Amino acid sequence: MLITLLKEHLKPYQGAVAAVIVLQLVQTIATLFLPSLNARIIDDGVAKGDTAEIVRLGAVMLGVSLLQVLAAVVAVYFGARTAMAFGRDVRKRLFGHVQTFSAQEVATFGAPTLITRTTNDVQQVQMVVLLTFTMMLMAPILLVGGVIMAMREDVGLSAVLLVSVPVLAIVIALIVTRMIPYFRSMQKRIDAINRVLREQIAGVRVVRAFVRERRESERFAATNTDLYDTSLRVGKLMALMFPMVMLVLNATTVAVLWFGAERIDAGALMIGQLTAFLSYIAYILMGVMMSTMMFVMVPRAVVSAERIGEVLDTRTSVVPPAQPAVLRTGADSRPGLLELRGVEFRYPGAERAVLHGVDLVAEPGRTTAIIGSTGAGKTTLLNLVPRLFDVTGGAVLIDGVDVRALSPDQLWGQIGLIPQKPYLFAGTVRSNLEYGRPGASDDELWHALEVAQARDFVEALDEGLDAPVAQGGTNVSGGQRQRLAIARALVRRPNIYLFDDSFSALDYATDSRLRAALAPETREATVLVIAQRVATIRHADSIVVLEDGLVVGVGTHAELLESSETYQEIVYSQVSVEEAA
Structure with a gap:
C-alpha cells in the first residue's frame, strides 16, 4: 500500500523526484571519491615531496567538496518541497474522500480514527518521503559504493566486510520484525487517545455536573499509559539497535586496523590506502545508520499507509448516479413534492428493519408532521430524504424522481435540513x-x-x-x-424544509411565534416536521403517527384523536383531554 500511495501522489512531481535522485547520486559519488584523492596526496605527493601534485589534488578535492555541498543543498530543497506537497495532497484527498461518506461509513470508522489517519498517519508517510529524498537515497549508494571503493583500495583487507555486513543485516532484520506489530498497536493507541480526549472535551459539562473529573482523568491516564508502554517497547528496540550496529562496526574498524597494520608492515599496503579504507568503513557506517533509520521509519509508514488505504478504498454506500436525472420544470412539475413508497430501512448487520413499508406524501404548501415514541424511526425516516442513508427497500421521490437518480448537488439544492442536534x-x-x-x-x-x-x-x-x-x-x-x-x-x-425536532429547546411562547412567522415564509414549500411536543404539530395539515417503524395513523389532529390509540396516548401524556380537544 505504501508503494501504491507513493506512486499515485508523487506522479505530479516526477521532475522534482528525478532531480533529487540525480543530485543525491552526484553528492554520494563525490563523497566516495574524496578519500581516494586524499590517499593519493598522502601516498604520492607527500611521499615524493611533490608540492605541485599536492596543490593540484587539493584543488580537485576542494572542487569535489563544493560540488558535494551544492548538490546536497539543492537536493534537500527539492526533496523537502516535494515531501510537503505529497503530505498536502494526501490529506486533501483523504478529506475529500471522507466528505463523500454517508453517515454509515463515518460511524463505521469513527471520528477519532479518521482524524488520526488524516493527520498522524499522513505525517508518518510524509516523514518517510522526506527522509527518502534527504537520506535514504544515499544509504544504499554509500553502502555499496563504500564496499566497492574499499575493495579497490585493498582486496585482502576487504575480507573483513564479508563477515561484518551479513552480521549487521541479520541484527537489523531481527529487531525490525519485532517492531512492526508495536507500530500497529501504537496507531490504535493514538486513536484511543483521540477518542477519549474528544469525549472529555465535548462532554466537559456532563463530567463536571456529575463530579466525574477523577474518573475521566483515570480513564485518560489508562489510555495514555497504554500508548506510553507501547512506545517504550519500541524505544527499547530502537535503543538496542544502535548499540548493536555500533558494536559490529567498531569491531570491524578494530579488525581493519589490526590486519591493516600487518599488511603495511609486510609492504602490501600503504598508509594512505589504510586511511582511505578507514574512511570507507566510516561511510559504510553512515550508510548503515541511515538504513537503520529507514528500517525504523518505513515499517511504521507501512502501517500508516495501510490505514490510509483502508479509508481511500472504502466506497460510500450512497453512490451518486452515473447519469443523473433532471427534475422537471414547467407547468406539469411540482417542485418540492415528496413521496415515500413502501420504504424499508435496515441498518447494516441489524436483525430487523427500523422502518417497514412506510408510505407518505408531503405536498408543497402543506405541513406534514411525524410523531411517535422514542425509537419509532422518525429521524431515520427524515435522514432518508437527503440520502444520509439509502433506503434498503422501496423508494423516496422528489417530484416523481427517485432521490438516488439525482446528483447530490441537485438533491441538496432542494432541501433545507435543520437537524435534531x-x-x-x-x-x-x-x-x-x-x-x-x-x-x-x-x-x-x-x-x-x-x-x-x-x-x-x-x-x-x-x-x-x-x-x-x-x-x-x-x-x-x-x-x-x-x-x-x-x-x-x-x-x-429550499423547496423542502426538514425540521428534525428543531423546536425542542424553545419555550412555548417562542415556539408559537416562530411557527406563526414560518407559515408565510414556507407557503409554497413542502414542510416536514418531526416533533415530540403535540403543541408544535397540532395545526399541521397532516400528521403521520409512527410506531416501531410502521405508519399506524395519518390524518389531522382532530381525526387522529378519534381514530389512533397511539396518537391518543402521546397526546394525553402531554396535555389533558380538555386541552387536547
Missing part, C-alpha cells in the same frame, strides 16, 4: 448563515433571523452579524443554536 461552525453568525446560501445580503440574513426569532439576541451582541461563534456553537444557548440553524435553512429558501 444543530451544529454551528467556528466563525461568525454571518459565516454560519451563509452556509445556507453564500453571498446572501445583510437584509436577507436579518430577515431570516427575524423569522427564526433570533434577531433580538443577535442584535444584542456587540458585533451583530459579525459576532464570533465558537466551534459547535458552544458560546450560545441550545435554543439560540436551534434558531440560528433554522435561520440558516431559511436563507437557503
Whole structure:
C-alpha cells in the first residue's frame, strides 16, 4: 500500500523526484571519491615531496567538496518541497474522500480514527518521503559504493566486510520484525487517545455536573499509559539497535586496523590506502545508520499507509448516479413534492428493519408532521430524504424522481435540513448563515433571523452579524443554536424544509411565534416536521403517527384523536383531554 500511495501522489512531481535522485547520486559519488584523492596526496605527493601534485589534488578535492555541498543543498530543497506537497495532497484527498461518506461509513470508522489517519498517519508517510529524498537515497549508494571503493583500495583487507555486513543485516532484520506489530498497536493507541480526549472535551459539562473529573482523568491516564508502554517497547528496540550496529562496526574498524597494520608492515599496503579504507568503513557506517533509520521509519509508514488505504478504498454506500436525472420544470412539475413508497430501512448487520413499508406524501404548501415514541424511526425516516442513508427497500421521490437518480448537488439544492442536534461552525453568525446560501445580503440574513426569532439576541451582541461563534456553537444557548440553524435553512429558501425536532429547546411562547412567522415564509414549500411536543404539530395539515417503524395513523389532529390509540396516548401524556380537544 505504501508503494501504491507513493506512486499515485508523487506522479505530479516526477521532475522534482528525478532531480533529487540525480543530485543525491552526484553528492554520494563525490563523497566516495574524496578519500581516494586524499590517499593519493598522502601516498604520492607527500611521499615524493611533490608540492605541485599536492596543490593540484587539493584543488580537485576542494572542487569535489563544493560540488558535494551544492548538490546536497539543492537536493534537500527539492526533496523537502516535494515531501510537503505529497503530505498536502494526501490529506486533501483523504478529506475529500471522507466528505463523500454517508453517515454509515463515518460511524463505521469513527471520528477519532479518521482524524488520526488524516493527520498522524499522513505525517508518518510524509516523514518517510522526506527522509527518502534527504537520506535514504544515499544509504544504499554509500553502502555499496563504500564496499566497492574499499575493495579497490585493498582486496585482502576487504575480507573483513564479508563477515561484518551479513552480521549487521541479520541484527537489523531481527529487531525490525519485532517492531512492526508495536507500530500497529501504537496507531490504535493514538486513536484511543483521540477518542477519549474528544469525549472529555465535548462532554466537559456532563463530567463536571456529575463530579466525574477523577474518573475521566483515570480513564485518560489508562489510555495514555497504554500508548506510553507501547512506545517504550519500541524505544527499547530502537535503543538496542544502535548499540548493536555500533558494536559490529567498531569491531570491524578494530579488525581493519589490526590486519591493516600487518599488511603495511609486510609492504602490501600503504598508509594512505589504510586511511582511505578507514574512511570507507566510516561511510559504510553512515550508510548503515541511515538504513537503520529507514528500517525504523518505513515499517511504521507501512502501517500508516495501510490505514490510509483502508479509508481511500472504502466506497460510500450512497453512490451518486452515473447519469443523473433532471427534475422537471414547467407547468406539469411540482417542485418540492415528496413521496415515500413502501420504504424499508435496515441498518447494516441489524436483525430487523427500523422502518417497514412506510408510505407518505408531503405536498408543497402543506405541513406534514411525524410523531411517535422514542425509537419509532422518525429521524431515520427524515435522514432518508437527503440520502444520509439509502433506503434498503422501496423508494423516496422528489417530484416523481427517485432521490438516488439525482446528483447530490441537485438533491441538496432542494432541501433545507435543520437537524435534531444543530451544529454551528467556528466563525461568525454571518459565516454560519451563509452556509445556507453564500453571498446572501445583510437584509436577507436579518430577515431570516427575524423569522427564526433570533434577531433580538443577535442584535444584542456587540458585533451583530459579525459576532464570533465558537466551534459547535458552544458560546450560545441550545435554543439560540436551534434558531440560528433554522435561520440558516431559511436563507437557503429550499423547496423542502426538514425540521428534525428543531423546536425542542424553545419555550412555548417562542415556539408559537416562530411557527406563526414560518407559515408565510414556507407557503409554497413542502414542510416536514418531526416533533415530540403535540403543541408544535397540532395545526399541521397532516400528521403521520409512527410506531416501531410502521405508519399506524395519518390524518389531522382532530381525526387522529378519534381514530389512533397511539396518537391518543402521546397526546394525553402531554396535555389533558380538555386541552387536547
